[in-house]
Amino acid sequence: MMKKILPMKYPEITSYSIQSNVLSIIANYEETLPWYHSHFVQLCCDKQSLMIGFTDWAHNDTIFVPRQHVDNSLIKIKWESNICEFLINSINLDFYNYFYIDEYYIPDSNAYQSYKFVHNVFVYGYDIEEEIFFIAGSLKDGKYMFTRCTFTELENAYQSVSPIEDLLGGVSMYKYKKISVDFDLNFVVNSIIEYLYSKNSFQYDKRLHIYKDQFIYGISVYQHLDDYLSRLLHGEDKKIDKRPFHALWDHKKCMLSRIKYMGTNNLLKNADRLFVKYQIIERETLYHRNSILKYSLTKNKDVVEKIRHGINRLVENEMTLLNCFLESITPL
Numbered sequence: 001m002m003k004k005i006l007p008m009k010y011p012e013i014t015s016y017s018i019q020s021n022v023l024s025i026i027a028n029y030e031e032t033l034p035w036y037h038s039h040f041v042q043l044c045c046d047k048q049s050l051m052i053g054f055t056d057w058a059h060n061d062t063i064f065v066p067r068q069h070v071d072n073s074l075i076k077i078k079w080e081s082n083i084c085e086f087l088i089n090s091i092n093l094d095f096y097n098y099f100y101i102d103e104y105y106i107p108d109s110n111a112y113q114s115y116k117f118v119h120n121v122f123v124y125g126y127d128i129e130e131e132i133f134f135i136a137g138s139l140k141d142g143k144y145m146f147t148r149c150t151f152t153e154l155e156n157a158y159q160s161v162s163p164i165e166d167l168l169g170g171v172s173m174y175k176y177k178k179i180s181v182d183f184d185l186n187f188v189v190n191s192i193i194e195y196l197y198s199k200n201s202f203q204y205d206k207r208l209h210i211y212k213d214q215f216i217y218g219i220s221v222y223q224h225l226d227d228y229l230s231r232l233l234h235g236e237d238k239k240i241d242k243r244p245f246h247a248l249w250d251h252k253k254c255m256l257s258r259i260k261y262m263g264t265n266n267l268l269k270n271a272d273r274l275f276v277k278y279q280i281i282e283r284e285t286l287y288h289r290n291s292i293l294k295y296s297l298t299k300n301k302d303v304v305e306k307i308r309h310g311i312n313r314l315v316e317n318e319m320t321l322l323n324c325f326l327e328s329i330t331p332l
């Protein structure tokens with residue numbers, strides 16, 4: 001086989017590449033929609049950082065794309081450390097491949113031919129005639145994108161990563177598995193309640209229970225974000241981080257698509273009206289994301305002050321709207 005590209009569709013959630021990769025796979029299949037719209041409601045944030053994410057993504061995989069792992073030692077023995085040959089074999093078997101590389105060798109990275117930067121990459125296709133791989137990841141300016149690189153570039157990028165730098169120690173392989181899943185209305189309702197009341201969503205998960213006190217949950221993540229903005233405003237924190245703002249925008253996009261899905265499937269009364277009102281919240285969240293990018297260029301503290309006021313107003317509006325959402329749900 002001279003060329004093969006596995007299905008990929010740009011995902012709604014693009015905050016972190018590990019989740020975007022998997023969602024880029026399942027977005028191709030309509031049967032995953034009930035599962036997708038049942039999840040991605042509740043948020044959490046590490047108390048020691050600004051990493052905001054979805055609680056139901058803590059395991060970084062889904063039932064549709066079970067994960068396998070191949071250790072670098074096996075690649076060395078079986079493929080004589082030829083990552084290109086391994087990837088071609090893997091893709092021919094319909095596996096997507098996730099591993100760590102040095103982005104110094106990747107043209108669409110800020111690090112390209114400038115400095116060493118070990119980060120993950122997702123390989124989903126190849127073309128032997130052109131000697132290129134089709135890859136995805138958070139590359140230039142941290143933007144999640146689909147792009148390509150040559151066999152030589154990827155080989156050099158893989159070989160440049162030392163065992164200490166390689167957080168996986170090999171390649172994680174994902175393969176789509178068709179499964180029928182129903183929409184879980186009860187889970188959506190419980191997740192929204194947990195979000196509104198900032199409840200600990202890890203307390204019932206045996207795998208995550210030990211981390212339960214490490215996180216802030218639900219709408220309280222906004223207070224954590226406001227504390228960060230206050231430190232920025234007073235010069236107590238110099239780091240400008242767009243990621244939490246982008247994650248919150250992802251959250252609003254998910255809520256919008258959920259409203260549309262539930263309305264289409266007669267699970268939500270007044271869905272059109274709720275959609276229009278929530279669209280305002282989504283646009284405000286995008287404005288905040290763009291404003292923090294503006295602040296990174298101008299260092300104008302008035303921008304930060306406006307974001308703080310906007311977020312306080314947004315929280316009040318979202319709480320009101322989500323209570324209306326709960327009242328509008330049509331029982332199954």
